[in-house]
Amino acid sequence: MNAGPEAVEQAVEILRSGGLVALPTETVYGLGADATSSEAVARIFALKGRPSFNPLIAHVADIVAAERIGVFDKYALTLARSFWPGPMTIVVPIRPDCPVCELARAGLDTIGLRVPANATTLAILEQLDRPVAAPSANSSGRLSPTTADHVAADLGNGVDLIIDGGASRIGVESTIIACLGGTPVVLRPGGTQREELEVILDTELADPADDKVIAPGMLTSHYAPHARLRLNATDVKPGEAVLDFGGQLSGGVVHIDLSPDGFLEEAAANLFASLHQLDAAAVDQVAVAPIPNEGLGEAINDRLRRAAAPH
Template sequence: MITKYWHVDKDVDDLKSYPQIKEAAALLKNNEVVAFPTETVYGLGANALSEEAAAKIYEAKGRPSDNPLIVHIADQAQLEKLVADIPLQAQKMMQAFWPGPLTIIFQKKDHVLADKVTAGLETVAVRMPNHPLALAVIREAGVPIAAPSANRSGKPSPTAAKHVWQDLEGRIAGVLDGGETGVGVESTVVDCTAEVPVILRPGGITKEDMEAVVGKTVFDPALKNASERPKSPGMKYKHYAPNAPMYLMDGSRQWIQAQIDAARAQGKKVGMLTTTEEAPFYRAEVVIPCGSRKNLASVAHSLYDVLRTFNEADVEVIFSETFPYEGVGVAVMNRLEKAAAHRWRKEEEASP
C-alpha cells in the first residue's frame, strides 16, 4: 500500500477548505485508515460505524481484536447518536473538559457502532479532541472516528508524524502531519456508568481536576494490580515498550550510578532516562533528560519521544528515574510501569 503524506499548518484559518483535509476525510468515508494529530498523541482513525474500517485498524497496528477503541467526535450531536444516555456526572465533565484529553465511558446504543470498535462490550469510550486538524477531519468525514494511537501495538505512542511513518508507512492510507502533539500521553479515561466515576487510565486530566468538578472519583484497582483485568482501551496488553529492557530505579543518585556502572562493566550500552535537574550527574552511553522534575507535564510531553530515541540509539538496557504518584505524575508512572513491564530495582531491597 502507498501511504500518502500531507502537511497542514494547524494554525491556518478555514482548515476544512484545505484539499489535504478533504482528501484525508474522503479516505475515511471510504473506510480507509488515516493517521492524524490530536492534542495527546497521533491517532489512527477509521470510520467507527464500519466493521471493514475498524478491522483495518487492528490489522495495521497488529492490535488484539478484544482491545476496544476510543471513538472521536467533533460535537455533541454525534455523541447523542452513539450512546444510550448521558449521566449527569458525564455532562459536568464534558462541560469542563471537552474538547480536551478526557475520554468518557458511556452505555452504547445498540446496532450503531461497529462491533469491532467496542470489542463486544455494552459500553463505548468517547472523546472530543482539542486539536484543530482532528476536529476538521472528523467534521469533514461526517462520521465518528475510532482512533487508537497510531503506532504498532506495544510500541511507544507517536507524538510526531515521523513516529507514525516509522511504524506504519505502507500499512495505512495516509498520515496527516500537524506537527508535534501537546500533552504527550494519551487521554484520561473515566467510566461514568457507575455511581462514582472510575478512572480507568490516568492522563492529562488528573483525578484532582475531575474531583473539582464532580466530587469523588476512584482509580480502577487494575492500575496498581497487574493481575486485575483492566477495563480501558489500550490498557490490557503490553504497551509503550522500548526495544531494550527497561528498569524503574527507586534509590539515590549514587546507587543508580552504581547500577549503571555494573551494567557497563558487563559490556552493555546503557541508556538513562532522567530529568534536566539530574542529567549532569549521570555517566552512561546515552543520557536523555525527559523534562523537569519541577514540571511533570514536561515529562509527560517528552516521554514517548525519549523512549523512541533510545531505540534509535540501540541501547541494550534502560534505567529510568521515577516520579511522584500525584497529578499528571500518576499518568507518567502508569506509562513508565507499562514500558518497563513492571520491572523495578529498589535500593532498599539491594543486598548489603
C-alpha cells in the same frame, strides 16, 4: 501531508471509503478509521499487529454527536462540558441504535468517547459526520507517536494518509473515566489530571474494582457468549452449531462462516456479530473451526480462547 483544508478533504474521502488516516491530536497521533465499519476497524488491528481485540475510543466532533452514540448521566455531561475538546475520554453505556461497530467496541455495551482538541481533526470529524475509531498510530508494543515522522517511521505505507499537524501538545494518552452509574471511575490516568476532575465533579473519584475491560489501556477480559465454544474443531457433533472459517466444517444446527474465502480481515470484521448471532440462536455448544494463528488470526484466536474460558 501538512494539515490544512486539502488534508481535511482527502482525509474525509479516505475515511468514507474505509481507509486509514493518521490524525494529529493534542495527546498522541491516532490511527483513524470509520468506527461504524467493522471492515475499516479490522484494518486498524491488522496494521497495528494487535494480539487482542480491545475496545477502541470513538472520536466525535462535539457533545451532540457523542450523545447520539452513548447515554450521558449528570457526571458525564459535566465532564464533557468542562473538558471537551480535550485529553479526556468518557466511557458511557451505548444507545440501542449505537452506530459504532461491535469490533470497535469489542462486543461490549459501553463505549469510550472523546472530542479531541485539534482543529484539523475536528474539521475532519465535522465533515465526515460519523465517529472515528483512533487508537495510537503505532505498532503494538511500540512507543506512542507524537509527530507525523514517528508514524511514518513505524507504520509507513500501511497508512493511506498521514497528516502532519506538528508535535502533539500534551504527548500522553487521554485520561479515561467511566460514568456508568454511581461514582465515576478513573480507568486510565492521562492528559487530564485526576484532581481537576474531582474539583469539577465535587466528588472523589473511584478506582476500578476489577480488571474487566471496558476501555483501552486496561487489563484484558473478554466478551463471553452464552454457548460453550469447542475450539479447533475438525468435526461437528450432534446438536452443535458451527463457527466456520474458510469452509472447513459442514453441517451444524446453525452454520456461520467468518470468512468463506479464508480471509482473516473479513473474519475479524465478522467475529463479534457472529458470536451475537449464535447467542440469538440460543445454541448450547459451538464447534469452532481452526483459524491460522498469524496476522489478525492471533487476535481472533485470543478472543475466542477468552470467550471459551469458563464463565
